[in-house]
Amino acid sequence: MxxxxxxxxxxxxxxxxxxxxxxxxxxxxxxxxxxxxxxxxxxxxxxxxxxxxxxxxxxxxxxxxxxxxxxxxxxxxxxxxxxxxxxxxxxxxxxxxxxxxxxxxxxxxxxxxxxxxxxxxxxxxxxxxxxxxxxxxxxxxxxxxxxxxxxxxxxxxxxxxxxxxxxxxxxxxxxxxxxxxxxxxVNIKNITYQENIIKNKIIIFHGLNRPGFKGTKYIKKAMEIIKEKFPEKVEIVIKGNIPLKEYLKLIQKTNIIIDQTYGYSYGVNAVFSLALGKVTLAGCEPECLKEFNIESSPVINILPDVDQIVSVLEELVLHPETIPVIGKASRKYAEELHDxxxxxxxxxxxxxxx
Structure with missing residues (x-):
């Protein structure tokens, strides 16, 4: 064709x-x-x-x-x-x-x-x-x-x-x-998976691109609260408007990706994050799961709500052993649903x- x-x-x-x-x-x-x-x-x-x-x-x-x-x-x-x-x-x-x-x-x-x-x-x-x-x-x-x-x-x-x-x-x-x-x-062959290992600190990343559309004001505030609460455990990175290849290299070094809040579903950046084996926070409501005919997803659903995002991040920081497990499930999910x-x-x- x-x-x-x-x-x-x-x-x-x-x-x-x-x-x-x-x-x-x-x-x-x-x-x-x-x-x-x-x-x-x-x-x-x-x-x-x-x-x-x-x-x-x-x-x-x-x-x-x-x-x-x-x-x-x-x-x-x-x-x-x-x-x-x-x-x-x-x-x-x-x-x-x-x-x-x-x-x-x-x-x-x-x-x-x-x-x-x-x-x-x-x-x-x-x-x-x-x-x-x-x-x-x-x-x-x-x-x-x-x-x-x-x-x-x-x-x-x-x-x-x-x-x-x-x-x-x-x-x-x-x-x-x-x-x-x-x-x-997502071209899985082009995305190298590495186990989501925490080194000195848990690195939490949010990409700046159309901050209103993505709900950045909620995400940024939540990240700042977590950083203040766990200064020895957490590093936050907020960066945007960079070429895709550079963006993928950057998020390869992170542990948790926060994509967007205003959505029932997740977008392209979240799929890249999943393929890389990152813990991914984005929209993933029951409607999204039903649409894809699946029962569950490693994507952690977040809302345009600072307290809710803080709660999700705090749970991950207090239980860092779950991060590699979720990362591995994320890669498998990307391979099975987004190949x-x-x-x-x-x-x-x-x-x-x-």
């Missing part, structure tokens, strides 16, 4: 591509590199030119020049509804053209979109108005009527909608072309059945 993966967040489609290639498919990954994460791709949407010329090239000229390389595939999968400039209806026109000039098209729901933001308000957990303000998103793009109309139109144009977690499935339940949730893939080849086959089956 000849497949085009268009766009990428946190190397989700990169890991999917690697699984598809292992299965014998011909795959092309096209993306902007997800900003400072500097993700790998086969074709970059970025321009090599600088200044105003580079900006115009990236927004308008380069995508047009690439069109011959973006058509004629058996499957094209878009990661979200916004991949090009919105000026002059450019994004809508180009995506519509690509849908028409490839055999099958799919919308991968991973990250924000208008449909999710509109429907997530009915859920117990969602990154609310306060979170958006923290992230400087006061003029939030997904709430604009034009984007809501386009997102809805695109969702009806594609052959299928594929969510990666429970929340995104719920947000798109009104669409008849919604398919089963497929877990996040890139197994997940790639789920995508192939979904595409074939659409």
């Amino acid at each position: 000849k497949i085009l993966l268009l766009g990428d967040y946190s190397a989700l489609q990169q890991n999917l591509k690697e699984g598809l290639v292992e299965l014998g498919h011909e795959v092309t990954l096209v993306s902007h590199g997800d900003d400072w994460k500097k993700l790998d791709n086969d074709i970059s949407l970025q321009s090599k030119r600088k200044g105003l010329i580079g900006k115009l090239d990236r927004k308008y000229f380069r995508p047009i020049k690439l069109i011959p390389q973006l058509t004629g595939y058996d499957v094209i999968q878009f990661i979200g509804p916004l991949l090009f400039s919105q000026s002059f209806g450019y994004n809508e026109k180009l995506i519509s053209y690509l849908i028409k000039h490839n055999k099958k098209s799919f919308l991968l729901v991973a990250g924000d979109n208008s449909i999710y933001w509109k429907n997530a308000r009915n859920l117990k957990y969602w990154p609310n108005e306060e979170a958006r303000a923290i992230d400087g998103e006061t003029k939030y793009i997904w709430n604009k009527n034009r984007m809501v109309r386009w997102n809805t139109k695109m969702a009806t144009m594609v052959n299928g909608i594929i969510p990666i977690v429970y929340e995104y499935k719920v947000g798109h339940e009104k669409f008849s072309n919604l398919y089963q949730t497929i877990p996040i893939p 890139y080849k197994m997940i790639a086959q789920k995508y192939v089956d979904t595409w074939n059945n659409a």
Whole structure:
């Protein structure tokens, strides 16, 4: 099968591509590199030119020049509804053209979109108005009527909608072309597992990226309380906006990863942490387990609640012998639920059945 993966967040489609290639498919990954994460791709949407010329090239000229390389595939999968400039209806026109000039098209729901933001308000957990303000998103793009109309139109144009977690499935339940949730893939072969051994101190890490969306204010406060309570036992690290490869090297040295609070489910960073054998704190509500058809998970569920996060961390600090045990279970869990080849086959089956 000849497949085009268009766009990428946190190397989700990169890991999917690697699984598809292992299965014998011909795959092309096209993306902007997800900003400072500097993700790998086969074709970059970025321009090599600088200044105003580079900006115009990236927004308008380069995508047009690439069109011959973006058509004629058996499957094209878009990661979200916004991949090009919105000026002059450019994004809508180009995506519509690509849908028409490839055999099958799919919308991968991973990250924000208008449909999710509109429907997530009915859920117990969602990154609310306060979170958006923290992230400087006061003029939030997904709430604009034009984007809501386009997102809805695109969702009806594609052959299928594929969510990666429970929340995104719920947000798109009104669409008849919604398919089963497929877990996040991770290339286990590229992630070296080491036993989660505590050296001098227990190292607790939180990655800075969209602090409002992730509930960083709760996480940071909880980390500070634990550090103050156990200064001889705990080291805290808060760092962000670094390339993915550097990020993975950094968290390799840690024991506990705190990802995010505003969610029923966990995201890509949490899956990397699990594969590395780290104790992972993130969203993992019963709805998440049910969606993946599993009874339990080593992911420790946390809430946007400082006291609750402190309680979880304190339990781990007072019982450090549990950290290597949870770490080992985390790796096994990643291998069984998130293996890139197994997940790639789920995508192939979904595409074939659409």
